Amino acid sequence: MNLTSVTESPHVHFTRVAPLDPEIVRAALTVRIPNFRTVHTESSLALYAALAESGTAKKTKHALITYLRKHGITLDVTAGKGTVSYTVSVRKGNIPYAVALLSEIIFSPSLFQSEVQAKKALLLEDNRESRDNAKLITRITFHNLLYPEGSFLYEQTLDEALTEIKMLSSKSLTSLHTAIQKGEWYVTLVSDAGGGIMFAPLLKTLESHGGKVPEPNVHTIVKKGTQSFISVPGKTNVEVRMGHVVPITPLHTEYVPLDFGIDVLGKVGGFSGRLMSTVREKEGLTYGIYATTVDINPQSTIYWNIYTFFAAKDLTNGLTATKREVERIVSKGITTKELTTFKDILKNQYFIAHESNARRLATYHSLSLLGYSEQIFIERVARIQKLTVREVNNALKKYINSDNLIVCGAGPVSREGKGIV
């Protein structure tokens, strides 16, 4: 559709996306920070993001919240994986107010001692509450079995985070703030050209402060399959994740056919994947089960995973059924009919990705963060239409191996994965 215009400068990657509704303007700004995906700094980033609405050098917390309401701006600040992201929505006429505010929040956050202490206390409580979150615990465990400590994809455990949060101080946030200003920016704006002009001063400021941050280069070896279960009492379902790393990058010629094959197995959302039609619809073992490949950036190798949950009593049957489907798609491959069907699915999902301003923002900001342009997106859509059954099945055979499945679960289970309900 060619909806985007991209402006690349050394420190800012700016993408403007044509809006569906020009009155609703949406933007996302993500800064990547040098050497900031460590156990220690992930906690600092979480605290830094939590402080975003606590005030700036010019505005008290009260003044900042009043400003947001007065100008109809919604602001969400999140952090993770060595980045901080600012997401805003605003009516077109109020873009200048949003731009001014973003500039203040990014360059002059107040970081008051009292606020730092208050938010730190909240993070500690959040850490306690997260111990009830079986899905989060499963994800962390899964990533950490795939990637060793120190790797970009290693996630701090709840215990590690607890230790780090306790040590956080205003001083550590000040040095983090300095690093953020020197980060590399990815800005996506869903607005017409006029909105782009109004954003220009902010982009110029980001460019003048920012720096070049090398993207992580993640490569890890495929390991032999293993299982790990963690007991989270008080639950009735066991959250499950399984998968393994794949030693190819997203730019590898076999990536698109492999990704396609994984979609046939368990395309995320809806009911089209094989796992949904067998493990859910035929066998009634779960409410939802999906599979996906995960990219980090163009030069890093990928991984793939399945995520689902089973009632504790159905855990063994659920795992068996899921592995059976993995083995089946590897050994027998996809069918010609599935090839045609999924080509149609993926073609039309391109249009759905443009269905609203919010979806346009989500689509193009994710692409930008992964280092892809709209052109690569369009080329990939075109490449999918040319795929053959043979290409897909060869990729599945070559890269998916049920013997290497890392299986993680959390819920009412013993360490061996025996249901206790």
Add this chain to the structure above:
Amino acid sequence: MSSKNLKHSLPMSNVPAKHGNTKTTIRRIEKKGNITKYVVEKNGLTVLFVRVPKSPTVTTTIVYNVGSRHEQTGETGLAHMLEHMLFKPTTGKGVKWKDLENKGAYLNATTWLDRTLYYFNLPKEYLGDMLAVEADRMRNTLLTEKEFEPERANVLSEYEMYNSRPEMALDWHMVATAFQTHTYHHDTIGFRTDIENYTTASLKSFYDRYYWPNNATLIVAGDIDESELLELTEKHFASLSSGVVHAYAPYAEPLQEGARRVTLMRDTPLRLLNMAFKAPPFLSLDWTALMIGLMYLTSGETSPLYTKLVGQNLATSVEGHLYPTHDPFLAFFQIFTTESADYKQIEAIVWEEIKKATHKPLSKNTLSLLKEELYTTELFSRDGSMNIALQLAEYVAAGDWKEYTTSLKTIEHITSDDVQRALRTYIRVSQVTVGTLEKKEK
């Protein structure tokens, strides 16, 4: 959300719509804002059309006026179970939902207190197929044992997914305590024992009571031609017959005459105090006024309850919730507390702040800011054909789609007196149900 006394409607045009060279049996009833209403004369199906310029896709949403409030004892959760069954085979020939899934449709269905709805989102060339599927499964769904048993297991799995979340389970217990006779008493998922015991006969009976064109509203949002929509609607729906829709006779909830309390004991590190108050229905001025009152008390880090609870390290979050329901339902304060906080102390603080808010009217400036926040939230939620259709569906379910077109204006008309009156009327000791999450005994 809107006010009865602010609403105004256009006169019914009663002009039969024309498309191509064929006179349709679809009557254009009225247009309000950017929404046009039609009725299929033969069977009473209501059609609402919203044009969304330049939209690359079109959304269809069919809303049935049946939700968990229409269920009786022993059949709780049946509306939701039936929703799952509408994704099973039908006796009809032609396009099925799976065909649309296989074209990449964004599709799903949801059931709630007052309604069940189904939606598709796809490029507009599939509009005819989307309508064909809805027309087919409205009357032709196969409710057989073979299809039902695996789906029962899926619904039980869904039940456990919700029940595993202590905050959700506590809500269920609170609603059941707050409502003693009204069928809002039970959650939409139903009681586990009921889910385990439905039969295909009970499903069939429920289907025949509510799944008729004259109990449904079809919403179509997208950049499509009106005459094309009418032609396709005629083609797929005009042959359906109307049916006898089971009359809904709700038990009026008796006046609550004092605070009620409920405790849920779970093995969880979470600590939660909820307070729920009997609240007005969605389509009332009071609903919007109360929403602004709740926002004043809980929204943002400068709100009184955030300052007194989270700011003092007694809570980790405080939120206010009000739902768009057909009948009076509940307004919630949901407070996740810190590990060492005392529920009694927190409750006392909440009452103290409610007392202040009901005694001192909001300043002109504060009210203006809260209204702007609510206005933009509402505006931003109407982004794209799917959001528009799904938002509009809630107005249909609550009883009047036209309020969708005036709700932004309604916000502008709310006064400080309205907010204070709503808080005084609804946020009262006699109307509260307090729920707490406690550690399970070893």
